[in-house]
Amino acid sequence: MLYVYQQASPILKMAIDRVIKEDSSVAEDVKYLKLSKKELDKVEKEGLLSPSDKSVNKILQYAVKGKQ
Numbered sequence: 001m002l003y004v005y006q007q008a009s010p011i012l013k014m015a016i017d018r019v020i021k022e023d024s025s026v027a028e029d030v031k032y033l034k035l036s037k038k039e040l041d042k043v044e045k046e047g048l049l050s051p052s053d054k055s056v057n058k059i060l061q062y063a064v065k066g067k068q
Contacts, residue, residue: 004033 002008003016020027043049 001033004030004037 003013008016016030020030040049
């Protein structure tokens with residue numbers, strides 16, 4: 001995931017790049033991970049990952065009841 005999110009160290013990135021070139025199944029997996037990341041980023045940008053205020057309030061009410 002560090003590789004997909006471009007947070008891998010340079011050495012790790014080089015190693016993964018080499019494996020991707022040598023192993024088509026790894027290349028395919030990385031391709032799908034990158035596509036998934038792109039879709040998640042799109043959903044997040046559209047605000048679809050945030051819970052509604054109603055949901056948050058219900059969770060908070062439940063938490064308060066649990067403390068009593």
